Amino acid sequence: MDPIITPAGLRAVPELSYLTAINVARYRAIMKFIYMEYQRLKYWLRPEEIYEGIEAWGVLEGYTQEQCISDLESLKGWGNLASRHDGGRALSVEEYMRKKSQYLLTPYAIEIERMLESLEKVKGYGGSLETTYFDTIAGCVHEIRSRSMDFEPGKALQIWEKLYEAFKTMHENAADFIASIHSIQAEEMMATEGFLALKDNLVNYLQHFVKALQRSAYRIEGQLQQIGAGLRDYYLEKVLADELAKPRLEEGKSSEELWLELQQGWNNLKRWFVGDEQQFSELTLLERATKEAIAKVVRSAVRLQERRRGGVSRRGDLEELGRRFAWINNLNEAHRLAAYVFGLFPSRHLQGEDERSTERTDASTWDEPPNIRLIRTRSRKRSGRSASEPMRSHSDKREAYREHLLLQLEEERAFVEKMQKWGEIQIAGLPRLKTKERMRLMQWIGRCTASASRSFVTADGYRISLSIPSEETQDAVLHSEDGSLTMRNYTIEVAGGETLHG
Numbered sequence: 179m180d181p182i183i184t185p186a187g188l189r190a191v192p193e194l195s196y197l198t199a200i201n202v203a204r205y206r207a208i209m210k211f212i213y214m215e216y217q218r219l220k221y222w223l224r225p226e227e228i229y230e231g232i233e234a235w236g237v238l239e240g241y242t243q244e245q246c247i248s249d250l251e252s253l254k255g256w257g258n259l260a261s262r263h264d265g266g267r268a269l270s271v272e273e274y275m276r277k278k279s280q281y282l283l284t285p286y287a288i289e290i291e292r293m294l295e296s297l298e299k300v301k302g303y304g305g306s307l308e309t310t311y312f313d314t315i316a317g318c319v320h321e322i323r324s325r326s327m328d329f330e331p332g333k334a335l336q337i338w339e340k341l342y343e344a345f346k347t348m349h350e351n352a353a354d355f356i357a358s359i360h361s362i363q364a365e366e367m368m369a370t371e372g373f374l375a376l377k378d379n380l381v382n383y384l385q386h387f388v389k390a391l392q393r394s395a396y397r398i399e400g401q402l403q404q405i406g407a408g409l410r411d412y413y414l415e416k417v418l419a420d421e422l423a424k425p426r427l428e429e430g431k432s433s434e435e436l437w438l439e440l441q442q443g444w445n446n447l448k449r450w451f452v453g454d455e456q457q458f459s460e461l462t463l464l465e466r467a468t469k470e471a472i473a474k475v476v477r478s479a480v481r482l483q484e485r486r487r488g489g490v491s492r493r494g495d496l497e498e499l500g501r502r503f504a505w506i507n508n509l510n511e512a513h514r515l516a517a518y519v520f521g522l523f524p525s526r527h528l529q530g531e532d533e534r535s536t537e538r539t540d541a542s543t544w545d546e547p548p549n550i551r552l553i554r555t556r557s558r559k560r561s562g563r564s565a566s567e568p569m570r571s572h573s574d575k576r577e578a579y580r581e582h583l584l585l586q587l588e589e590e591r592a593f594v595e596k597m598q599k600w601g602e603i604q605i606a607g608l609p610r611l612k613t614k615e616r617m618r619l620m621q622w623i624g625r626c627t628a629s630a631s632r633s634f635v636t637a638d639g640y641r642i643s644l645s646i647p648s649e650e651t652q653d654a655v656l657h658s659e660d661g662s663l664t665m666r667n668y669t670i671e672v673a674g675g676e677t678l679h680g
Contacts, residue, residue: 192256193286204241204249207232209258212283213291217353218460219467221360222280224264225250250281258287260362282361288354307355307383307468309390311348315341316394319401322413334413335420338440345447352464359471368478371486377479384472388465395461399451400646414440453630537617538660587637593618594640598672605667606654616658623668645669 196205211231215223229246232238253259264278283291318341325333358364367373418437431439453459499519506512532549593615597603611619625634626644633643647667654667 191286193258193284193290195256196253196258197290199252201249204238204245205253207235207238208246208249208253209283209287209291211235212259212281213288216283216288216357219353219356219463221357222262222282224278224280228281250279254281258284258290260284262362288357292350307352307387308348309387309394311344312390312394312398314344315348316398316401318344319398319405323401323405323409329413329416331423332420334416338417342443342447345450349450349460356464356467356471359474368475369482371482374479374482377475380475381472384468384475388468388472391461391465391468395451399459399461400649402448402451404648410444414444459630536613536660589614590618590636591638594636594638594672597670598640598674602669602671604654604669605656605665608656611656611658613658613660616656616660616663619656619670622670641673643671643673645671 196202196209199205208228211228212223215221215231225243225247228250229241229243232241232246250259250261254261259281260283261279261281264280318337321337414437417440418433421436422433450460453462502515503512506515532546534546600607608619622634622642623644626632626642627646632646633641635641645668647669651667653664656663656665
């Protein structure tokens with residue numbers, strides 16, 4: 179069947195104009211930088227951020243910020259960028275006089291930068307948050323680990339194509355879907371009453387993706403970390419051999435080029451799930467962006483509901499309430515009705531951080547020491563003229579606080595030296611700890627697990643390293659003065675501060 183030709187399919191494509199313009203280098207640099215930020219899940223950019231990013235590359239000589247703003251407007255006119263007003267505060271008169279905007283890549287511009295076909299079919303960002311890709315990636319990585327050195331001819335390439343296709347599709351679909359939530363069309367749709375009917379399904383969809391991401395993606399991260407350089411290189415060599423074994427009728431890429439592509443592909447996969455010491459993993463950024471999208475959807479729904487309630491007349495309710503008060507002849511009954519309708523007027527809400535002496539869940543509130551809070555009067559009555567008071571001195575409080583901090587640092591230093599004497603030790607091998615030592619140890623574990631390198635450096639220069647056991651390892655019990663805690667059998671190592679300072 180012949181394709182149907184429509185006038186829309188024969189229209190000019192103004193989005194491609196910047197590729198043949200006079201200042202093509204400037205436009206390409208701008209589009210490349212915005213697209214790289216888009217892949218990092220950062221969508222709306224200010225002209226200052228774009229200009230600073232291009233200047234950091236050092237590829238355009240004599241490029242000014244005014245030229246950058248002019249180029250951004252040209253790209254907007256061609257349809258490569260969309261803009262919205264930046265409501266931030268101006269820091270100077272020049273910024274106030276200049277029209278401030280933020281810019282976002284349009285769907286056509288994204289497809290152009292990706293060099294994909296069929297631009298006429300692009301409608302919006304599209305994309306999806308499919309959880310099945312995580313299962314596919316996890317299965318392939320597990321198969322690479324389990325087969326070790328046993329790969330039949332053609333099997334390594336089959337696993338690699340399945341793995342990388344699932345990874346690439348998952349990343350592009352997720353980036354497109356998150357971007358669609360931040361688009362102008364989505365923001366306009368979220369401001370309509372019809373959005374309330376879609377809110378629950380959209381929130382459930384995003385929450386389901388976050389749960390699958392936390393359940394499967396972090397398992398993939400652990401498996402990738404357990405694949406050493408030897409197994410990785412052996413597997414990629416098998417993939418390269420399978421690729422070169424294919425019969426070719428024309429000259430293709432050399433073995434060196436294919437090897438570099440395979441290494442780059444593996445590095446992209448590991449950086450996406452694991453990250454490195456310089457930056458967070460793309461997995462962490464995707465989880466954060468999905469949670470922000472959930473919060474944005476909920477905020478939009480709450481604003482719509484408040485707007486709907488704001489237009490409802492309460493006259494009938496107030497008239498009925500007035501009649502009920504008129505029927506009451508007892509003052510106490512009237513007080514009860516007022517308390518039920520309007521609440522307790524004398525109640526006051528105090529907020530602050532409680533200084534708890536223990537973290538035990540079974541500790542009673544009545545056993546905790548009181549927290550003293552000074553409350554200032556709200557009375558408008560002027561008090562009599564009092565005598566002048568001398569300036570208050572807080573030197574005693576500062577000195578007491580200083581001694582408290584020094585004591586904490588000394589306790590931490592003593593615990594670090596004790597752990598250093600033990601060397602590399604597992605949780606199961608630790609003796610009974612004091613309560614403060616247990617709390618400090620849990621803080622170390624939290625800081626190490628939050629870091630991509632699974633380590634951190636203390637103020638005195640000691641490096642605390644954490645090794646996460648495999649899933650087959652049995653759990654350990656940490657004994658302390660305030661109870662026993664069942665947890666994973668982590669391995670903790672403390673490196674000396676003198677070595678790090680040297």
